[in-house]
Amino acid sequence: MGEYLFLPSWPLQIPQLFWLGVVLLGATLLGELVDRLFRLPRILGYVIAGAVLGPEATGLLSVAEVRGLRPFFEVAMGIVLFELGSRVDPGWLRRNPWLLVTSGLESGLAFGAVFGILLVVDTPPLVAAAAGAIAMATSPAVVLTVSRELRAQGQVTSRLQLLTALNSVYSFVVFGILFAWLHLAEHGSIGLVALHPLYIVFGSALLAFISAKALLALLARLGPRGDVQTISAVGVVIVTVSVAMALNLSVVMSMLGLGILTRALDRDRRFLAVSFGYVGQLFVIALFALTGTALPLNFGATALAAGLGIAAARALGKSVAVVGLARLSGLSYRKASLLSVGLLPMSGVAVVMAHEAGAIWPQFGPQLGAVVLAAVLILELLGPLAVQFALRRAGDAADRR
């Protein structure tokens, strides 16, 4: 026996990386299938592949294995948020202030509608408010990925990206404030209440600023070589994500901030040529497949009804604002309606938020999860379809290859 030491021991020790490969392959194949057979967004295939492989369905990937892949998920999320942030032009809000009003109102109304409907069915106010905060955000990943897949360009696309980046930030800030409020209810310490959200908001912003400066300095050194610039941007993103996690800051805010600031501080327009292409694609697949593994698949009729209610209230709030301010912000009613359809996908970030809430406030997380996750599931599956529909109908999508 001794002389066969070079053979692997049984049962095989399979490294974590193997599962990442399986998830990527499964997701890619199903994504292509969904695209070629049904002309549906590939994202659907990624999510479904993840869900099928995940612990809730076949259990090929155990809870521990999914957790092991978590860092990859964070990085993928970081890349997507960074890219979305870099497509946001803060100057546009100055040149067209009605967009800022639209943004504030659509988020505000979505919050109000969801908060209201949950109060009516006797949800505790804090949970209702937290659900409202989560409902403000549109999924950055879905919006970015579908618009990239369709090679979409135009007003609906760029407004959708802008509104999505902004409502993700609002959502996070409001969520942070609610945390603080919860703090007050539990401990009554005003100092803590103020400190936690302040730490997160300013800490994330400062981190984003420093990273943006560093990235731009790096790009200046490297010169106009698109590929090298892209790789170094990815490197900076990974470093920043890790630092944000280590410092207990918000990955969402730091990465969106990094994207927005890199672009805004780029006086010499060195950043114009950076495009994420295949690298971005890889992370996007991982992101959605891993989101899929975390999707709750078993819930009852009540949860489903609650989810539908939240989704409907949210959609109403958002579209009233977007369509109501269409003319003032320089958009036709038709395109504004399509824009509000595009805002439908709810954020997978919501799942993360609910998890984070659960981690910090164990008694709060499950309650919130029950209310929100059904809505997330519905909109995770319908969201990509909504964005695809909106961008195709608006004429923003490129011709089919």
Next chain:
Amino acid sequence: MEPLDFKQSAALSIGIELELQLVETFGCDLTHAASDLIQLAERRSHPGEIKPEITESMIEIATGIHQTHAALDAELRAIRDAVSAAAETLNVLVCGGGAHPFQNWTDRQIYDRPRFKHLSGLYGYLAKQFTVFGQHIHVGVPHGDDALFLVHAMSRYVPHFVALAASSPYFQGADTQFESSRLNAVSAFPLSGRAPLVLRWSDFIEYFAKMQGLGIVESMKDFYWDIRPKPEFGTVEIRVCDTPLTAERAAVLAAYAQTLARFLLIERPFQLSEDLHLPYGYNRFQACRFGLDGDFIDPLAQSHLPLREDIMATLEGLKPHAMELETEVPLAELEVIVRDSSTDARWMRSRYQLTGSLPDLVWQQCRKWRGDS
């Protein structure tokens, strides 16, 4: 043949059409914005016209009819400002230049109108590759015979317009080595090139009827000639100019066309014949490729000289006519451009050399068009 009646227009009046690029602020690539931009711009009153073109990434602006360069220049700048205001609301940038330096033609989208969809169906990839941007100068003539005379007499000067307006050195992400690469895209179309040597309007009507009878053309719009008569406007249309990087330069080129037309119509300096056109293709290529440094064959003197010298000599000869038309100032500007080689194509190459970034070049073009720098 009623539609081909030559409409009488004020002699030597001028008007311009300019095709403009619509660019996004993220990476300065062409973007789809024409229909939204036009819809928005039409909500406010503005001079001139803002019209769709074949793809969603371009618009055309057109001035009214003017007698003087000063009035044309003022109107053109007012239209530019109206477009800029609408573009700001939509976060779209607008710029001149004969071609987008790095757009990928497969990304273009055909504007939703029956004529454009028809052209796209007919010409296939040529229609999308035709995402190039030109300036069309109209000069009014009172009679169809004058128009045909001008079409052919003016063709000796086509290289002048090509070189002075050249602003498409970069195409599909590469330096083409041409000063104007745009005209190469035009040459692919079957009805491009120059008009047949027909000198009487009645004969032209006959020619057109034959072409129509053969099913080759439906309307005058199907001829993509470098210079063509435009009977419904009563003008001669010069179509070889790239869209310049500024509205001001577009107006200067129109002033040159106007003064040249006066000179040709009044002095009738040469007889029209096929011999006059022998070096046409050669001269045109030299101007596209080398700009002001190109070689020029004078068909009458049968001699070679640098194109810039021929332009300088022409400008000298135009002086009395410039006085009559009040175009001395724009023509003096042209002299400076020729002397300093300060063409738009030159400017673009020097900008690119500075930064090595084509997106940055487009960004600078947009600033230049807006009149910021």
